[in-house]
Amino acid sequence: xxxxxxxxxxIPRPPQRTLVQRAPDILIWGAVIAVLLFSVxxxxxxxxxxxxxxxENMREFAKDFVHxxxxxxxxxxxxxxxxxxxxxxxxxLAVLIAIPFGLACARNVSPVWLQQPxxxxxxxxxxxxxLVVGTLFIVAVGLGPFAGVMALALNTGGVxxxxxxxxxxxxxxxxxxxxxxxxxxxxxxxxxxVIPQVGPLWTSYALYRFESxxxxxxxxxxxxxxxxxxxxxxxxxxxxxxxxxxxxxxxIVAVTLIDLLSQLMRSRLL
Amino acid sequence: MTDAVLSIRKASKTFGARRALDAVSLDxxxxxxxxxxxxxxxxxxxxxxSISGLQTIDGGEGVIQAFGxxxxxxxxxxxxxxxxxxxxxxxxxxxxxxxxxSLFTNVALGSLGRIEAWRGxxxxxxxxxxxxxxAALVRVGVADYAAQRANTLSGGQQQRGAIARxxxxxxxxxxxDEPVASLDPVAARKVMESLRDLNKQDGLTVIVTLHxxxxxxxxxxxxxxxxxxxxxxxxxxxxxxxxxLIDIYGPEFEDVFWEGAxx
Numbered sequence: 001x002x003x004x005x006x007x008x009x010x011i012p013r014p015p016q017r018t019l020v021q022r023a024p025d026i027l028i029w030g031a032v033i034a035v036l037l038f039s040v041x042x043x044x045x046x047x048x049x050x051x052x053x054x055x056e057n058m059r060e061f062a063k064d065f066v067h068x069x070x071x072x073x074x075x076x077x078x079x080x081x082x083x084x085x086x087x088x089x090x091x092x093l094a095v096l097i098a099i100p101f102g103l104a105c106a107r108n109v110s111p112v113w114l115q116q117p118x119x120x121x122x123x124x125x126x127x128x129x130x131l132v133v134g135t136l137f138i139v140a141v142g143l144g145p146f147a148g149v150m151a152l153a154l155n156t157g158g159v160x161x162x163x164x165x166x167x168x169x170x171x172x173x174x175x176x177x178x179x180x181x182x183x184x185x186x187x188x189x190x191x192x193x194v195i196p197q198v199g200p201l202w203t204s205y206a207l208y209r210f211e212s213x214x215x216x217x218x219x220x221x222x223x224x225x226x227x228x229x230x231x232x233x234x235x236x237x238x239x240x241x242x243x244x245x246x247x248x249x250x251x252i253v254a255v256t257l258i259d260l261l262s263q264l265m266r267s268r269l270l
Numbered sequence: 271m272t273d274a275v276l277s278i279r280k281a282s283k284t285f286g287a288r289r290a291l292d293a294v295s296l297d298x299x300x301x302x303x304x305x306x307x308x309x310x311x312x313x314x315x316x317x318x319x320s321i322s323g324l325q326t327i328d329g330g331e332g333v334i335q336a337f338g339x340x341x342x343x344x345x346x347x348x349x350x351x352x353x354x355x356x357x358x359x360x361x362x363x364x365x366x367x368x369x370x371x372s373l374f375t376n377v378a379l380g381s382l383g384r385i386e387a388w389r390g391x392x393x394x395x396x397x398x399x400x401x402x403x404x405a406a407l408v409r410v411g412v413a414d415y416a417a418q419r420a421n422t423l424s425g426g427q428q429q430r431g432a433i434a435r436x437x438x439x440x441x442x443x444x445x446x447d448e449p450v451a452s453l454d455p456v457a458a459r460k461v462m463e464s465l466r467d468l469n470k471q472d473g474l475t476v477i478v479t480l481h482x483x484x485x486x487x488x489x490x491x492x493x494x495x496x497x498x499x500x501x502x503x504x505x506x507x508x509x510x511x512x513x514x515l516i517d518i519y520g521p522e523f524e525d526v527f528w529e530g531a532x533x
Contacts, residue, residue: 174362174366175367175368177366178362178365178366178368178379179368179379180324181322181359182380182382182439183382183383184352184382184383184390185382187391192379196368
């Protein structure tokens with residue numbers, strides 16, 4: 001049996017990328033490596049040897065950490081609940097901000113003259129760190145949880161408005177036209193054509209932000225916004241690592257529970 | 271003509287370099303059932319969407335009027351279009367129901383144009399809307415599914431829901447854009463029969479774009495054929511000759527007959 005084999009000379013060579021085609025890859029990777037090398041000095045990479053020479057200090061620190069002191073547990077739980085309350089109110093107000101602004105930022109719903117300034121405003125809200133906003137509100141309303149609530153509300157409001165508007169931009173325009181064709185007003189189109197389509201996604205985003213806000217609310221304690229975070233930093237400053245350990249465990253448990261709960265809710269939504 | 275419900279004069283529409291509508295003029299009388307046929311891209315959908323003011327036509331002399339009121343002229347949708355739209359039901363290939371709300375609510379949305387706006391915002395349908403919605407659902411035969419979410423229904427059920435919405439709207443004209451293109455033949459016949467029933471029993475004017483020429487011939491008295499944005503045939507369904515179909519669709523015109531070409 002003779003199979004028709006092309007002569008060796010007739011078989012085309014496998015495709016090979018030329019140096020010119022490879023040049024962009026080489027350039028990008030070369031640049032990344034160069035930047036990393038350049039940054040060795042500024043970030044004190046050389047200090048990594050101290051990880052071993054100072055191992056004794058770390059062992060000391062870790063020893064306290066594995067022996068948490070639970071005598072103040074009721075206080076920690078009470079403060080943790082306060083932190084979650086801050087996160088809840090912060091997120092709830094953020095959603096109230098994000099619904100109108102998110103719609104106003106969406107290309108397929110709002111007119112250009114409204115969209116562009118709204119996008120700028122939301123960018124601004126997002127880009128100011130919540131610690132800075134929190135400090136501002138502490139000046140205005142004094143130390144305490146309300147400043148934390150407002151800081152989270154504005155920052156998260158900006159983030160959610162962007163996410164909400166992106167959800168709106170990806171909707172199917174058919175149902176909206178279906179509502180429009182009945183002679184409905186623009187607001188009817190939004191309520192009946194847009195919101196039902198984005199509802200699950202919006203809720204999912206809001207729950208996700210609640211998860212991350214319950215972490216952010218802890219950090220806000222740093223500037224005196226109350227809750228478990230404030231306790232955490234006071235304890236940290238007092239080098240009281242046994243109590244610190246107990247606080248960290250309370251935070252880990254609470255945040256994990258919230259994550260689980262919210263993931264459960266989100267998976268049922270979509 | 272006193273019983274004219276639609277008047278289209280020299281409507282043109284350009285998408286980039288492509289002419290979707292090329293100076294189309296068409297008059298529609300009350301109670302007509304018209305099939306709009308033509309190959310893909312011939313401008314059928316563009317024409318229907320322009321009549322409902324879902325899309326603008328090019329500026330210039332093009333005018334579209336419904337019931338004597340302008341829908342659009344000079345390339346602009348008229349300010350009073352909302353009132354006109356309440357009298358024009360629009361049925362789309364993809365049904366355009368809102369998937370996550372119930373079939374009943376979808377159908378009740380048909381009354382948005384005539385009830386107080388605030389009731390519409392909160393879905394507080396007046397008794398009249400509720401009765402009309404259920405009656406319409408019974409009429410098209412899907413009342414059993416009223417409580418189900420629209421996206422849990424089959425294509426044919428959704429399309430009949432869309433027709434029910436147009437009924438609640440108390441539309442005098444129904445524009446149906448490829449209403450059966452995503453349906454199987456059985457569901458397609460039910461939808462076409464619902465449309466013909468509304469035309470015969472209620473005297474509604476129906477314009478339906480169809481890919482299936484046999485459906486056009488079976489259900490409609492008047493056929494308007496578009497080719498490259500121009501009307502190439504306008505007359506009784508019985509007058510459409512094979513030579514004209516070949517001219518419209520090319521030599522493979524048998525493909526546009528769903529259930530077999532006529533011999």
